[in-house]
């Protein structure tokens with residue numbers, strides 16, 4: 001178990017070729033033969049993909065990450081000229097431009113798809129079939145967490161969206177990926193210039209919001225990593241951490257010590273990098 005996690009932590013990071021090597025290295029150490037050999041098709045910055053990665057990584061389930069440029073699969077004719085390869089990338093997997101998709105092994109597939117879409121289904125499937133000694137408790141529906149998370153995302157998205165496109169990720173490696181991302185958020189009403197101009201105010205708000213999280217972290221995992229519930233790691237943690245990781249691209253955020261520990265240690269334990277070293 002510990003060896004498998006270590007292999008993931010060291011391996012599942014940078015390039016596709018390294019990912020392939022890491023996968024080759026960890027598959028013999030699998031603690032979850034019931035799941036078989038898995039590929040997770042994902043965007044690095046996508047919180048839905050991060051939900052699946054946190055669950056797979058935290059349980060020590062080996063998988064090969066397959067990343068895509070964010071503009072691939074979007075039809076320029078329908079996206080104001082942005083996007084490219086409208087039938088390629090994620091579209092080839094399920095007919096839709098949407099990730100994550102889990103492929104391989106024992107993954108059940110429907111309607112001619114190549115894998116399972118929907119992060120919630122992927123998490124449920126992996127937790128149910130994993131033979132790891134580690135456990136992820138179900139979501140509690142804690143109302144304080146739900147209310148906090150809504151505010152965190154509302155303020156945080158105005159800070160992370162203009163910055164995440166500058167992270168050195170496969171998602172945004174091509175200028176067409178950035179152009180599509182900007183088009184897509186602008187179309188939904190997001191204003192990049194206005195959000196950047198409001199940064200000082202937004203930073204004050206997010207710093208206060210992160211302070212509020214400290215007393216809500218009521219427990220610790222066996223590795224002494226903070227978590228939301230007294231009995232250990234749960235889907236409550238997966239849901240908020242998958243988004244909070246994106247906030248690590250915002251350099252000027254002041255992270256309370258325990259909250260930073262929470263994000264840093266859990267991501268490391270799940271073999272996921274954060275964006276702190278590239279934050280802008």
Ligand SMILES: N[C@@H](CCC(=O)N[C@@H](CS)C(=O)NCC(=O)O)C(=O)O
Pocket residue numbers: 043045046047048074097098099100117118119120184
């Ligand atoms: N309900 C889906 C949502 C997945 C989703 O929205 N994925 C985004 C990634 S951030 C996506 O693929 N978006 C493609 C696009 O907007 O072009 C899930 O939970 O898996």
